[in-house]
Amino acid sequence: MTDRVPLVAGNWKMNKSAVEATALVNILAQSLAARHPVCDVLVAPPFTALAAVIEALRGTDIMVAAQNVFWEDSGAFTGEVSAPMIRDLGCTHVIVGHSERRQLFGDTDTSVSKRLQACLRSDLIPIFCLGETLDQRESGSTFAVVKRQLIEGLGSVKFASPRQLILAYEPVWAIGTGLNATPSQAQEVHSALREELGTVFGAGFAQQVLILYGGSVKPDNAKSLFDCEDIDGGLIGGASLKADDFLGIIYSA
Numbered sequence: 506m507t508d509r510v511p512l513v514a515g516n517w518k519m520n521k522s523a524v525e526a527t528a529l530v531n532i533l534a535q536s537l538a539a540r541h542p543v544c545d546v547l548v549a550p551p552f553t554a555l556a557a558v559i560e561a562l563r564g565t566d567i568m569v570a571a572q573n574v575f576w577e578d579s580g581a582f583t584g585e586v587s588a589p590m591i592r593d594l595g596c597t598h599v600i601v602g603h604s605e606r607r608q609l610f611g612d613t614d615t616s617v618s619k620r621l622q623a624c625l626r627s628d629l630i631p632i633f634c635l636g637e638t639l640d641q642r643e644s645g646s647t648f649a650v651v652k653r654q655l656i657e658g659l660g661s662v663k664f665a666s667p668r669q670l671i672l673a674y675e676p677v678w679a680i681g682t683g684l685n686a687t688p689s690q691a692q693e694v695h696s697a698l699r700e701e702l703g704t705v706f707g708a709g710f711a712q713q714v715l716i717l718y719g720g721s722v723k724p725d726n727a728k729s730l731f732d733c734e735d736i737d738g739g740l741i742g743g744a745s746l747k748a749d750d751f752l753g754i755i756y757s758a
């Protein structure tokens with residue numbers, strides 16, 4: 506048995522000014538204070554809105570993540586932001602290896618692994634994203650691809666506790682497309698990922714790791730996905746930008 510508490514996380518991507526971000530989290534905080542969800546809730550605003558959002562959420566249970574992190578702690582790396590800086594702001598989590606970072610900004614399994622290790626050094630929990638493209642799914646290599654991403658990304662990373670890792674399975678073909686994986690398609694990948702984690706870290710560890718699903722999660726499909734045994738919540742893009750949609754998903758969990 507496991508005591509995994511589901512997590513619903515909003516990945517805002519490159520959206521919202523600090524003022525807009527504050528307005529959105531104020532609505533979320535009010536609603537969640539009036540009606541407590543049974544899941545944990547997290548938002549990942551762009552870097553420029555992190556400070557405002559953290560300030561607005563002080564005293565609430567809503568957690569805040571950055572959307573990326575550089576692997577060195579400081580130095581001559583113009584334009585980059587380090588894990589100690591993100592931790593210093595008050596973030597608890599970082600999204601690492603999102604498919605948009607892999608596809609548009611050259612992230613590889615190796616760089617993802619370095620980012621993961623930087624998170625752990627600074628006591629930040631990585632939300633480690635992986636998932637196959639449409640071509641990979643159609644050619645039958647989904648399991649091989651996500652297992653490779655998992656193993657290479659985790660590399661030689663040492664975890665003191667399964668609470669230091671969150672996985673997000675996000676099939677690339679389902680992100681922002683309106684095409685979500687069916688609950689059974691998602692469940693079979695989640696279960697394979699948990700099995701692989703068990704092989705590497707032991708079954709007890711694997712049972713405690715949260716595995717989120719991401720890719721066109723909406724209020725009307727969230728429940729059927731979250732009901733699956735190995736789906737521990739979601740990483741929500743588009744639908745996390747509107748309070749009503751995000752709250753609808755949170756209350757499905």
Ligand code: PGA
Pocket residue numbers: 516675679680681682683719720721722740741742743744
């Ligand atoms: P989506 O994005 O919900 O808009 O498909 C999910 C994500 O990219 O994390």
